[in-house]
Amino acid sequence: MLVTLEGLDGSGKTTVWEALHDVYPDAVFTREPTDDSWYGEAVNRAIGDDDADPLATLFLFTADHADHLSRVVRPALADGELVISDRYSDSRYAYQAASLRDSDITRPMEYIMGIHAAFSRTPDKTIYLDVDPETAAARSGKTNKFEQAAYLADVRANYERLIEAEPERFIRVDATQPPEDVLDAVEAALADILDEQ
Ligand SMILES: Nc1ncnc2c1ncn2[C@@H]1O[C@H](COP(=O)(O)OP(=O)(O)OP(=O)(O)O)[C@@H](O)[C@H]1O
Numbered sequence: 563m564l565v566t567l568e569g570l571d572g573s574g575k576t577t578v579w580e581a582l583h584d585v586y587p588d589a590v591f592t593r594e595p596t597d598d599s600w601y602g603e604a605v606n607r608a609i610g611d612d613d614a615d616p617l618a619t620l621f622l623f624t625a626d627h628a629d630h631l632s633r634v635v636r637p638a639l640a641d642g643e644l645v646i647s648d649r650y651s652d653s654r655y656a657y658q659a660a661s662l663r664d665s666d667i668t669r670p671m672e673y674i675m676g677i678h679a680a681f682s683r684t685p686d687k688t689i690y691l692d693v694d695p696e697t698a699a700a701r702s703g704k705t706n707k708f709e710q711a712a713y714l715a716d717v718r719a720n721y722e723r724l725i726e727a728e729p730e731r732f733i734r735v736d737a738t739q740p741p742e743d744v745l746d747a748v749e750a751a752l753a754d755i756l757d758e759q
């Protein structure tokens with residue numbers, strides 16, 4: 563089963579993802595962008611480059627996703643493992659659709675989803691850590707071009723579109739709560755997901 567954690571920068575995904583290691587010691591914990599491949603390194607260069615072309619950046623993230631899928635996610639799923647990924651394809655649909663909003667591509671989210679449809683694997687469940695853009699930007703420290711409240715407001719609107727389109731896949735957790743309450747809510751959601759299996 564593939565479970566993904568999604569949300570704005572600073573929503574607390576990594577805090578939750580790290581805490582879940584103790585709860586599910588046998589699960590495969592992974593992330594996007596990857597942190598163990600040259601594709602992930604290329605993505606991180608694009609994140610740090612204010613002048614990086616948004617379309618080129620989309621394809622770097624997508625290349626990293628393709629490698630992540632074939633090298634980590636698909637083999638683990640084939641072995642029957644629980645895979646928990648800190649960010650996954652929805653991050654592309656939400657972030658790169660926002661980056662390409664004023665580009666020549668008329669429907670960026672649909673375009674990005676179309677690219678993924680040919681090869682990707684949709685998560686079984688996605689836990690969305692919901693936080694307002696101002697809190698997200700403040701928590702993340704505004705260290706790069708993505709961690710800005712105005713941009714994150716567009717990203718959040720895109721996440722809302724995704725949730726509206728697939729309400730059965732997404733579980734929304736209020737990420738403005740204290741970290742221990744957020745973790746309790748995520749643990750309860752995951753327990754329900756695994757019970758339903
Ligand atoms: N529920 C919370 N309440 C207050 N602060 C939090 C909460 N969860 C995480 N934080 C803090 O916010 C900061 C960002 O958390 P974290 O790295 O987990 O977020 P993230 O969603 O993974 O961000 P990014 O996508 O930018 O990597 C950290 O300093 C963390 O301690």
Ligand SMILES: Cc1cn([C@H]2C[C@H](O)[C@@H](COP(=O)(O)O)O2)c(=O)[nH]c1=O
Binds near residue numbers: 623653655657709
């Ligand atoms: C996977 C993915 C990520 N991003 C953005 C979101 C963040 O600002 C950075 C790095 O992610 P992290 O969780 O803070 O390490 O990249 C993106 O724009 N598109 C994606 O597909």
